[in-house]
Amino acid sequence: xxxxxxSPVDPGCFVSxxxxxxxxxxxxxxxxxxxPPSQAVASAASDAIASGKHNGxxxxxxxxxxxxxxxxxxxxxxxxxxxxxxxxTCGCSGAIDMAITVxxxxxxxxxxxxxxxxxxxxxxxxxxxxxxxxxxLPEKGWEANLDEMESQIDENTVAIIVNSxxxxxxxxxSRKHLEDIxxxxxxxxxxxxxxxxxxxxxxxxxxxxPMAAVTDTVPVLTxxxxxxxxxxxxxxxxxxxxxxxxxxxxxxxxxxRSISQQILGPCSLIQGALPTIMQETPQEFFDSxxxxxxxxxxxxxxxxxxxxxxxxxMPSGAMYMMVGINLPMLKGIEDDVRFTELLLSEESVHCLPxxxxxxxxxxxxxxxxxxxxxxxxxxxxxxxxxxxxxxKA
Numbered sequence: 001x002x003x004x005x006x007s008p009v010d011p012g013c014f015v016s017x018x019x020x021x022x023x024x025x026x027x028x029x030x031x032x033x034x035x036p037p038s039q040a041v042a043s044a045a046s047d048a049i050a051s052g053k054h055n056g057x058x059x060x061x062x063x064x065x066x067x068x069x070x071x072x073x074x075x076x077x078x079x080x081x082x083x084x085x086x087x088x089t090c091g092c093s094g095a096i097d098m099a100i101t102v103x104x105x106x107x108x109x110x111x112x113x114x115x116x117x118x119x120x121x122x123x124x125x126x127x128x129x130x131x132x133x134x135x136x137l138p139e140k141g142w143e144a145n146l147d148e149m150e151s152q153i154d155e156n157t158v159a160i161i162v163n164s165x166x167x168x169x170x171x172x173x174s175r176k177h178l179e180d181i182x183x184x185x186x187x188x189x190x191x192x193x194x195x196x197x198x199x200x201x202x203x204x205x206x207x208x209x210p211m212a213a214v215t216d217t218v219p220v221l222t223x224x225x226x227x228x229x230x231x232x233x234x235x236x237x238x239x240x241x242x243x244x245x246x247x248x249x250x251x252x253x254x255x256x257r258s259i260s261q262q263i264l265g266p267c268s269l270i271q272g273a274l275p276t277i278m279q280e281t282p283q284e285f286f287d288s289x290x291x292x293x294x295x296x297x298x299x300x301x302x303x304x305x306x307x308x309x310x311x312x313x314m315p316s317g318a319m320y321m322m323v324g325i326n327l328p329m330l331k332g333i334e335d336d337v338r339f340t341e342l343l344l345s346e347e348s349v350h351c352l353p354x355x356x357x358x359x360x361x362x363x364x365x366x367x368x369x370x371x372x373x374x375x376x377x378x379x380x381x382x383x384x385x386x387x388x389x390x391x392k393a
Contacts, residue, residue, distance in 0.1 A: 170315020
């Protein structure tokens with residue numbers, strides 16, 4: 001879907017040469033240059049290079065010191081980790097790939113959220129795995145439809161993927177809702193893969209709860225990384241945290257270590273910097289980033305709410321907002337793909353259609369750009385909707 005959307009379309013759909021392009025597609029907070037990493041992070045990498053100690057291969061699943069620093073940083077009441085519970089990976093995407101690979105065989109199935117990060121399906125299908133979806137409910141802050149989730153489970157279901165904070169929704173699940181999801185998994189003897197790459201990126205109205213901290217009975221493989229919270233996605237440093245209090249996963253940890261040998265592990269230099277990054281990045285750096293995302297979310301929500309053709313859902317974290325499209329209010333626009341194509345060609349604003357996330361009649365906005373550019377994008381989207389307004393509007 002993403003590939004098709006990104007391909008050249010008919011000659012009538014082009015980016016206007018009269019306007020500069022506003023990109024709200026990539027989940028990369030560094031695109032506009034307004035969100036640099038902490039100086040502590042940059043210095044840690046520089047020092048690792050200067051030391052000359054991190055130029056060669058290391059253990060495929062990560063050095064003990066780097067793994068220990070992640071274990072210490074992410075241990076929390078209800079989920080305590082040691083270095084032996086951590087594997088370092090090539091980004092969080094690599095962590096998700098490894099977690100799916102170790103749990104699922106061809107012909108088995110996994111459950112993913114809808115809307116959800118498109119990589120989940122891509123990875124599953126590429127491995128011959130049946131990918132099933134459970135719906136998220138926009139009217140309930142994108143909580144999971146637990147009845148639908150449980151209805152998708154059968155004897156071949158081997159994992160449920162849970163993403164909080166969410167891409168593309170920006171939702172942050174309460175402890176109670178996570179406990180309810182864990183109860184579904186426990187009843188059906190299914191482990192959880194928790195995609196927590198946006199861990200800690202939570203707005204003032206919410207609180208982040210790690211999936212692993214709410215259950216001692218369900219095995220949880222938590223996938224995370226430096227990319228989003230530390231604003232260095234190109235450094236490709238991720239990890240898997242293993243919590244298996246009852247020892248139900250058997251040799252899964254050994255399996256993950258074996259899988260890690262396929263690519264000989266993530267970058268040695270960044271592993272060398274990781275202990276310093278974990279220990280010395282100041283809290284104010286994280287707080288400042290979150291303030292910018294929350295300010296952008298509030299602004300965009302207010303702007304989109306003014307237009308009858310749009311139904312934004314206010315996020316609680318991460319760096320995204322999903323916006324519903326009230327198609328009857330618009331002339332000549334049959335779906336979200338056409339909406340985003342015309343928006344790009346007429347207004348030079350590039351957003352992903354909801355169909356990229358298996359949720360039609362929505363589009364996703366990325367909130368990491370400078371506020372002044374988001375304001376221009378909001379104005380252009382408003383102008384676009386007004387120009388295409390139907391008589392019902």
